[in-house]
Amino acid sequence: xxxxxxxxxxxxxxxxxxxxxxxxxxxxxxxxxxxxxxxxxxxxxxxxxxxxxxxxxxxxxxxxxxxxxxxxxxxxxxxxxxxxxxxxxxxxxxxxxxxxxxxxxxxxxxxxxxxxxxxxxxxxxxxxxxxxxxxxxxxxxxxxxxxxxxxx
Amino acid sequence: xxxxxxxxxxxxxxxxxxxxxxxxxxxxxxxxxxxxxxxxxxxxxxxxxxxxxxxxxxxxxxxxxxxxxxxxxxxxxxxxxxxxxxxxxxxxxxxxxxxxxxxxxxxxxxxxxxxxxxxxxxxxxxxxxxxxxxxxxxxxxxxxxxxxxxxxxxxxxxxxxxxxxxxxxxxxxxxxxxxxxxxxxxxxxxxxxxxxxxxxxxxxxxxxxxxxxxxxxxxxxxxxxxxxxxxxxxxxxxxxxxxxxxxxxxxxxxxxxxxxxxxxxxxxxxxxxxxxxxxxxxxxxxxxxxxxxxxxxxxxxxxxxxxxxxxxxxxxxxxxxxxxxxxxxxxxxxxxxxxxxxxxxxxxxxxxxxxxxxxxxxxxxxxxxxxxxxxxxxxxxxxxxxxxxxxxxxxxxxxxxxxxxxxxxxx
Numbered sequence: 001x002x003x004x005x006x007x008x009x010x011x012x013x014x015x016x017x018x019x020x021x022x023x024x025x026x027x028x029x030x031x032x033x034x035x036x037x038x039x040x041x042x043x044x045x046x047x048x049x050x051x052x053x054x055x056x057x058x059x060x061x062x063x064x065x066x067x068x069x070x071x072x073x074x075x076x077x078x079x080x081x082x083x084x085x086x087x088x089x090x091x092x093x094x095x096x097x098x099x100x101x102x103x104x105x106x107x108x109x110x111x112x113x114x115x116x117x118x119x120x121x122x123x124x125x126x127x128x129x130x131x132x133x134x135x136x137x138x139x140x141x142x143x144x145x146x147x148x149x150x151x152x
Numbered sequence: 153x154x155x156x157x158x159x160x161x162x163x164x165x166x167x168x169x170x171x172x173x174x175x176x177x178x179x180x181x182x183x184x185x186x187x188x189x190x191x192x193x194x195x196x197x198x199x200x201x202x203x204x205x206x207x208x209x210x211x212x213x214x215x216x217x218x219x220x221x222x223x224x225x226x227x228x229x230x231x232x233x234x235x236x237x238x239x240x241x242x243x244x245x246x247x248x249x250x251x252x253x254x255x256x257x258x259x260x261x262x263x264x265x266x267x268x269x270x271x272x273x274x275x276x277x278x279x280x281x282x283x284x285x286x287x288x289x290x291x292x293x294x295x296x297x298x299x300x301x302x303x304x305x306x307x308x309x310x311x312x313x314x315x316x317x318x319x320x321x322x323x324x325x326x327x328x329x330x331x332x333x334x335x336x337x338x339x340x341x342x343x344x345x346x347x348x349x350x351x352x353x354x355x356x357x358x359x360x361x362x363x364x365x366x367x368x369x370x371x372x373x374x375x376x377x378x379x380x381x382x383x384x385x386x387x388x389x390x391x392x393x394x395x396x397x398x399x400x401x402x403x404x405x406x407x408x409x410x411x412x413x414x415x416x417x418x419x420x421x422x423x424x425x426x427x428x429x430x431x432x433x434x435x436x437x438x439x440x441x442x443x444x445x446x447x448x449x450x451x452x453x454x455x456x457x458x459x460x461x462x463x464x465x466x467x468x469x470x471x472x473x474x475x476x477x478x479x480x481x482x483x484x485x486x487x488x489x490x491x492x493x494x495x496x497x498x499x500x501x502x503x504x505x506x507x508x509x510x511x512x513x514x515x516x517x518x519x520x521x522x523x524x525x526x527x528x529x530x531x532x533x534x535x536x537x538x539x540x541x542x543x544x545x546x547x548x549x550x551x552x553x554x555x556x557x558x559x560x561x562x563x
Contacts, residue, residue, distance in 0.1 A: 026236065072462065129192065141200065
């Protein structure tokens with residue numbers, strides 16, 4: 001069994017994640033979707049036990065009535081795991097992972113600015129990447145937000 | 153004691169080292185940096201949103217323009233993700249050509265950086281030398297692609313231009329010249345006391361901090377982090393060429409010079425191997441206009457470090473989501489750590505030492521220096537404060553202005 005498959009089986013036995021939530025498209029890539037209730041435990045396990053110790057980035061997605069975020073984590077010299085979790089759009093609360101990776105600071109501010117996530121536990125600081133006078137209720141990466149060029 | 157006063161100075165948004173905007177607010181105790189606050193975002197152009205409104209091929213050209221120096225890095229990273237979603241098999245020859253351009257780009261970027269580093273420490277001879285030598289690789293890129301930057305080599309399923317035997321001969325000639333020159337720079341970097349003394353112990357980033365802050369590229373490798381996407385998650389033709397991942401344990405700006413100079417030598421090695429091993433064959437495969445639904449994440453070792461692109465497709469003609477994480481965003485976090493407890497005068501070279509590229513990055517971070525009397529002045533308030541401060545010390549510009557006006561009237 002490949003290393004990727006091993007990690008998948010380990011997560012299935014440990015957290016009872018349905019097999020259909022996994023996708024192993026090629027070597028060195030694991031995509032997995034988990035619910036908010038088990039996300040903190042899965043994330044902790046991936047970082048501390050499975051040694052996915054490098055946070056490459058975080059991607060925010062507008063999935064209709066949900067907002068999703070993908071944590072792209074990499075092991076040294078090998079596999080990358082992409083853990084996706086979703087929160088309802090009307091209450092997009094997200095726990096900060098800055099206690100694991102201080103580099104998450106910028107990525108989480110980006111989620112807050114561009115998609116309107118409410119990140120709990122993020123230390124106070126400047127906004128990023130939008131300007132200070134950008135309206136607080138305008139989230140450019142949401143699908144219903146149109147640029148002036150495409151507004152009809 | 154004159155040194156005992158804490159104060160905060162703003163630097164930027166005009167960059168003190170490179171000609172790109174970002175703002176620093178530095179808390180100082182005398183000349184010592186206590187902490188700093190970095191404000192980025194001045195270059196935010198909404199590229200990710202713009203990609204969602206364009207076809208894949210248009211998005212590719214847009215992404216190439218994220219950065220002027222590592223344009224090939226961004227476009228390759230992006231199309232690798234799209235090609236993975238579409239299960240497009242890129243021909244071997246095209247992968248070798250992508251690798252050659254990637255390494256030529258690294259050579260041009262590192263030589264440019266070495267010049268800037270020399271300039272920041274007042275060693276302008278080094279700037280003149282390296283930028284003269286950089287023209288060799290710029291000419292090669294122009295010869296192959298027609299452009300000095302934004303080469304436009306990539307297209308989905310392959311590359312747009314071939315590297316002919318004539319090009320190969322020119323490339324190999326160029327590599328010989330540059331290798332000779334780089335040997336001299338290795339000598340300069342390891343023996344020239346000006347460089348060693350000026351850069352040693354400046355902008356220290358320990359291995360532990362580099363790992364904790366997720367630093368990437370030469371910045372992290374100079375702190376002993378043995379990571380390089382070209383080896384760890386190979387793409388293009390990197391799995392078929394031999395090269396060493398350069399690391400150094402100086403953990404300071406000096407280490408970053410050593411790593412980049414030695415990486416130049418590795419780049420020549422890679423280019424030569426690619427030129428020799430490049431198989432014959434087609435340059436592209438036919439690609440459907442619509443990319444099937446799916447998602448992929450692509451990593452790429454750009455000259456400045458790991459570049460990450462995530463692409464999601466909904467099966468249409470336009471991407472559903474494009475996420476770009478340029479290496480400077482990962483490294484700018486480490487700058488706070490490097491500058492803390494350092495000297496203000498070291499700031500330009502420390503900032504320049506991560507080889508920052510803010511048009512790629514445009515992100516923000518913050519550090520809060522605890523202080524009770526925090527007050528932000530607007531420009532007009534600062535002006536009024538300045539006038540009042542001088543008046544209290546007997547200097548009244550109003551009176552002087554009047555005097556000058558009268559003198560002018562008499563003339």
